[in-house]
Amino acid sequence: MTTALTADIIDLLSGLTPGDELARLRDLRAQARENAQLSFVALLEPENPGQFSLAERYAVALFVAQLHGFADAEAFYADVLGDEAPALVDLLTGPDGLAAHAAASGPSGSYREPGLHEESTAARAWTPDEADTAALGERLAAALAHAHLLVIRPREASPAALGALVDAGWSADDIVSLSQLIAFLTFQLRAAWGLRAVAGSAPGGAAAPADPALPVVASGESSAGQVSVAASALITEYPDLSRPEAFTQQGLGWVPWLAPVAEADLAADQLDALVDPARAKMPYFRLLARDPAALRARTLTDLDIFFNVTGGVGRAERELAATAASRHNGCVFCASVHSAAATRESGRRDDVQRLLDEGVGADLGSDSWNAIVSASVALTNTPLSFGETDVRGLRDAGLGDAEIIDVVNGAAFFNWANRLMLSLGEPELPAKRVEQ
Structure with missing residues (x-):
């Protein structure tokens, strides 16, 4: 076409x-x-x-x-x-x-x-x-x-x-x-x-x-069944994995259910798709490198949405939108990364933790943050229902259209990220915290 x-x-x-x-x-x-x-x-x-x-x-x-x-x-x-x-x-x-x-x-x-x-x-x-x-x-x-x-x-x-x-x-x-x-x-x-x-x-x-x-x-x-004997040749399960109990701002690991490309086996186009060479150490990105064109485009979309602050909303608010979408979808790993980033960018650790602990209906202490969370949650719902009321809430909280588009993009992107993290593997507690 x-x-x-x-x-x-x-x-x-x-x-x-x-x-x-x-x-x-x-x-x-x-x-x-x-x-x-x-x-x-x-x-x-x-x-x-x-x-x-x-x-x-x-x-x-x-x-x-x-x-x-x-x-x-x-x-x-x-x-x-x-x-x-x-x-x-x-x-x-x-x-x-x-x-x-x-x-x-x-x-x-x-x-x-x-x-x-x-x-x-x-x-x-x-x-x-x-x-x-x-x-x-x-x-x-x-x-x-x-x-x-x-x-x-x-x-x-x-x-x-x-x-x-x-x-x-x-x-x-x-x-x-x-x-x-x-x-x-x-x-x-x-x-x-x-x-x-x-x-x-x-x-x-x-x-x-x-x-x-x-x-x-x-x-x-849960509706999850058992992995067949034939499929177990490709699928890895972790019966003894130390899993997180709930949402947290502390760092988590992540383990894949499908085998990533081995670091030594990454081809030139796969290395290029990582964008950041340090990602060759990360199983998640080496797994996505099985489709290098999709990985490269996704990575560059991500970086611009979250790190290009020209004429838009602040970094903290983008991370808040990502955290709200992750909290609503149930992605504990994504929420850990981006709640920590929201805290780092804003200094509002207690407000961010309240979102994790109480859920997406928590009062975060400011009209703008409450409006961003509400809009991000509305956009995350399926079927789509985000509309005039949500946009008006953002405008009433002082956001202009460029800032609203950043919030939309941040929440929308984490519907993408959450589904990859949730469906290709699972989070784990770092060994040093398990030992504690």
């Missing part, structure tokens, strides 16, 4: 044109704009898609857009999928389409951490039924089930969920690309929707009705 190859997709989905004031403000983060588009190219228009076909990529994108309730994104991805596999469009869309039966609200589900079990919420697990699996094929059926998990129940991701992909024929490299695709889409859709809201053109959002046909996972339980 020519439009997909040439247009800035976030501009397209948000309705921005080159002369718009919000388009000018987006240009303040030119590296983020460019690399969000390059992420689209890497994940949805790769030159060599390999076994992870374009039709599979577009079908996942359409399904994720449907779960978010973003009609223009649904139309866009249905269009590109129709060029590759029109039968899949018919299967996914319409009042009796597969996505209609998968509709649910998130983030929901059970926490891994014992100290957070009381915050667990009933979740609706979904997989295609036998007839739909036959129509989709086992690979795509497993990919859509995984997409539903990551979009709606990200904190319930598990080694068994990756094992289900392995059993359906997904390689380790393609699992990383699939994970990046799903997670990227949760950023892209929120960034575009948020721009619409700032422009005053976001549709009214509504919570998806619960579908009684979907099995409910009760609060405090």
Whole structure:
């Protein structure tokens, strides 16, 4: 599709044109704009898609857009999928389409951490039924089930969920690309929707009705199954891992469920994708290096959103948005990193800790911080519902449009980051704290 190859997709989905004031403000983060588009190219228009076909990529994108309730994104991805596999469009869309039966609200589900079990919420697990699996094929059926998990129940991701992909024929490299695709889409859709809201053109959002046909996972339980013997060749579990009890500002480690690329085996394009050579020591980035083009674009998007402070909101407020999204999604690792950064940038340790301890409804002692947390949480909800009230709250707290776009980008990006961290591995306590 020519439009997909040439247009800035976030501009397209948000309705921005080159002369718009919000388009000018987006240009303040030119590296983020460019690399969000390059992420689209890497994940949805790769030159060599390999076994992870374009039709599979577009079908996942359409399904994720449907779960978010973003009609223009649904139309866009249905269009590109129709060029590759029109039968899949018919299967996914319409009042009796597969996505209609998968509709649910998130983030929901059970926490891994014992100290957070009381915050667990009933979740609706979904997989295609036998007839739909036959129509989709086992690979795509497993990919859509995984997409539903990551979009709606990200904190319930598990080694068994990756094992289900392995059993359906997904390689380790393609699992990383699939994970990046799903997670990227949760950023892209929120960034575009948020721009619409700032422009005053976001549709009214509504919570998806619960579908009684979907099995409910009760609060405090998990839908995770067992890793098959065959999948265990690729999946690593850690039965004796020292796990954190709850959210914390203290540093945590992270262990991967899929094998990262060994440091000595990193190819030139993978080393380049790390951007910072020190990241070659980090298993998380070496795992993402299995798809180097996606990793490089993601990293450069991240750096511009969080470290380019020209004409926008402060570093502390961006880290606060990241922390709020992570707290709401249930990503204890991301929350630890970015709550510590929010404290470092602001000096407001007690306020940041209150967000971690009491949750996203905590009073943080200032109108601007409360508004940023509230907006970040609203943007993190699925289906999308961030709108006029949230933007007005930010403006009433003194933020201008450039600052609001930074908050939107910060929260949106951490929907991407949270889903990768939650679905490809898990946090651990550093050895020195275990010994204490």
